[in-house]
Amino acid sequence: MLHALPNAMTLARIALIPVIVATFYIPGPEARWVAAGLFVIAAVTDYLDGWLARKLQVVSDFGRFLDPIADKLLVAAILVMLAGFDRLSDVALVAAVVILFREILVSGLREFLAGRSIGMPVTMLAKWKTTAQLVALPLLLVGDAATLGGLPLDWPGELLLWVAALLTAQTGYIYLRQGLAHMR
Numbered sequence: 001m002l003h004a005l006p007n008a009m010t011l012a013r014i015a016l017i018p019v020i021v022a023t024f025y026i027p028g029p030e031a032r033w034v035a036a037g038l039f040v041i042a043a044v045t046d047y048l049d050g051w052l053a054r055k056l057q058v059v060s061d062f063g064r065f066l067d068p069i070a071d072k073l074l075v076a077a078i079l080v081m082l083a084g085f086d087r088l089s090d091v092a093l094v095a096a097v098v099i100l101f102r103e104i105l106v107s108g109l110r111e112f113l114a115g116r117s118i119g120m121p122v123t124m125l126a127k128w129k130t131t132a133q134l135v136a137l138p139l140l141l142v143g144d145a146a147t148l149g150g151l152p153l154d155w156p157g158e159l160l161l162w163v164a165a166l167l168t169a170q171t172g173y174i175y176l177r178q179g180l181a182h183m184r
Contacts (some may be wrong), residue, residue, distance in 0.1 A: 006053035007063050009045040013070045016042045017077050020141075024081050029145035036138040042074055043134040071130070072103050078137050087143055092158040095165035099133065102172035109179040118182050120175055129167035136160035 016038050023035035049067060053059045079096040082088045088096060110120050139157030146153050 006049040006056075006058060007060060007066070009049040009052070010063060010066050010070050013042045013045045013049075014066075014073060017074055020074075021077055021081055024085050029142075032142050032145040036141040039074075039078065039138045039141055043138075046071055046074075046130075046134070068107075072107065075133055075137065076100055076103065078141065082140055087140065087154070089154075089158060092140075092161050095158070095161045098165040099161075099168050102168045105172055106175050109175060113179055113182055116182070120178060123171060123174065125167060125174070126171045129164055129171055132160050132164035132167060136164055 020035050020038050020042075023031045023038070026034075046067075049063070053063055079088075079100060083093055083096060106120075113120060136157045136159075139153045140161065143154040143157070144152035148156060
């Protein structure tokens with residue numbers, strides 16, 4: 001039973017995505033807080049599923065395959081919904097596009113290289129990128145429904161989204177450079 005727990009957590013993270021998306025259609029600040037809370041739960045499972053799989057020594061091909069997909073689906077869905085509901089400034093929208101562009105590029109590159117039995121391990125910088133995203137997105141989900149020092153939470157959320165975008169661009173460049181070296 002314990003060997004299935006990490007994969008169940010990954011599947012639960014995917015199942016939370018449509019629930020979080022649904023909160024965008026519910027008016028009021030409570031829905032924003034619910035969305036942020038659900039996102040935090042999903043982010044915690046992202047950490048816990050990998051930790052548990054390693055701790056219990058039940059790392060699986062299914063988990064290795066599905067975990068990064070779950071992460072990308074979660075982040076992409078939230079960014080698209082924030083943009084679609086006009087809850088990102090024009091400047092933050094550029095950061096969101098950078099993040100989505102890199103995720104698609106690196107995913108395609110990893111898939112191509114995997115077909116040649118070449119793996120691209122996750123770097124520490126990529127983990128920092130993910131952390132910046134996972135802190136920025138709940139702030140953006142709450143947005144102007146709460147303030148910090150008189151400023152709506154979307155302001156620090158957008159700042160962190162740009163930090164994530166800059167780290168995203170840097171890690172994307174590193175992965176692309178490594179991937180192209182393997183293609184030669």
